Amino acid sequence: MSLWRIRTVVEDRPGQLAGIVDAVARHGGNVVGLSIHADVAGVVDEFIVDVPGDHRPLLRELAARSGSGGASARAAAERVEVRAAAERGPARAAAERVEVRAAAEREVLATPAQPREVGDEATRALLLTARLRAEPNRLPAALQELLLADEARWTNLTRPAAEFPEEPESTLLVPVGPLRAVRLRRADRPFTWTESARADALVRSVLPATGPAPTEGAVVTHRGTELFVWRAGTTDADAIQRLHRRCSPETTRRRYFAAMPELSSRMLGVFCDPERGLTLAARPARGGEPVALAHLMYTLDPGVGEIALLVEDSWQGVGVGTALVRVLTAIAADWGLAEVRADMAAANAPMRHVMRRVGATIRPPRGGVVQARLPVAGTVPSRRPGRLMTLLGQVGAPGSGTGAARWADPTAAR
Structure with a gap:
């Protein structure tokens, strides 16, 4: 089994998604997961695909579909860039990253996926929420698992300097209260607006219940x-x-x-x-x-x-x-x-x-x-302090330090 996570911007017109699925089938692939994201580029479809053998012909066809047709589509298919991904850790040391930049600012992006990533995302999010109820100080670790990030750490919202050297789109800042936030890093693909909303919802799940946003x-x-x-x-x-x-x-x-x-x-x-x-x-x-x-x-x-x-x-x-x-x-x-x-x-x-x-x-x-x-993620502040906010307000609380503190075990320094 060769699993790949494939992202592609899908033009909002009938038949586009069906064409992508047909292309996967022609190359002997099997779609085992699908998620639809909103992002700055528009609607982004993310597939987890089991591809037998060489995956690159499939990526070339998807790149051509992402272009506007004719010469631009052929040019998009020719811009296939394969890069080693050894820097992403032992689990991906032998993997390849395939990135196809298509015409008209459309993009097809493929990164290796692991079997543990195949499953129901809603179930996984609910389990993370239940876990956080018992250990709210483990919020960075939960966000890292939710979004399959490479790293997560507490940070100050008041600190202007970036804590990671990567491009801005490879990091996501998730506010937790007025002064603190969790900064996530993921090198192999940018965070989408939908993922930002998911992270925001997970944070709110461990804050005290406040009811729906007021409409009066x-x-x-x-x-x-x-x-x-x-x-x-x-x-x-x-x-x-x-x-x-x-x-x-x-x-x-x-x-x-x-x-x-x-x-x-x-x-x-x-x-x-x-x-x-x-x-x-x-x-x-x-x-x-x-x-x-x-x-x-x-x-x-x-x-x-x-x-x-x-x-x-x-x-x-x-x-x-x-x-x-x-x-x-x-x-x-x-x-x-x-x-x-x-x-x-x-x-x-x-x-x-x-x-x-x-x-x-x-x-x-x-x-x-x-x-x-x-x-719109991050626009609903907590209206009452709760257990997590109390932890953040204590001396020596998770995230109150700087530098190497990645997350949240108050007993770690004892």
Whole structure:
């Protein structure tokens, strides 16, 4: 058995995944594991494949599929680079790393896999959570096992210098409280946004239970404007319709790609359907009519949510949109999403400004539409100190030192 972990960026159109599986079958391979990730490149499929004999012909075909066809695909297939991986430890001393950089920033990446990596990821994560309940100070070791990292250690969030010499994408910083974090290193493949969300969820599993992220309460914008935000329901239908009537055609066009002075009953139902997502309404703290709506909707891409905003004309430019996106991002992280996206018209400068302000990446226009993408892991802080946070606050606590301390056994120094 020759196991390989293969990652490839899959273009979001029908038949792409089937083509990859067909290619594996033609080369006598067997897919024994599949995971779908969200990342800066888009949707990334990760397979664990049992490949008999030489795996390189399969990698060349997958590289060609990752290209855009024709000469670019052939060029991608020719850029196969095989490098020794002896530096990654005895278990991989005789292994090869195969990296194929394809055209148009697409990539196929293959690294050796071990039989222990084949299994149900959800079961493994639940077992790690149970283990951490008994030994929360072993968090770095659990994160290392969860993400199959090469190394994990406590670090200070206030220390700007990198602790590992590798490229930034080979490390992942997982916040644990306001000052401390676990830094993970993995040399053979970059961490994805989905893996960041998984790490964030494992950290939260050992913090005290706080319930779901609130969807009702006071919000203050960066301009000092006070709002009250709540989850909109069917009883808010009339107020939502009045909000749309007060908005200019240009404002509703930015939101819906067409002027819409009134919503249909079907659209109102979608906005208030918890199976599709949620809609937040915002009004002035002193009371009154809603002045903005913020939507967070599920998508068919695993771990990805879609957000959209509607802000009344007279309330634009005072930080309402930015504040609502931050609230939606915290809720998305609480749902376990890895990223949120916003699709907008290329001419929608206010929404682009909001998304840039919260740190989103703006993709180039395509067909007059711009997409903003924002990773959301790490946006839900602990609201009460618990056992793990108490450990981190003690003198000599795990992670309170620097340098060689990799993790967390308080008795190790005794």
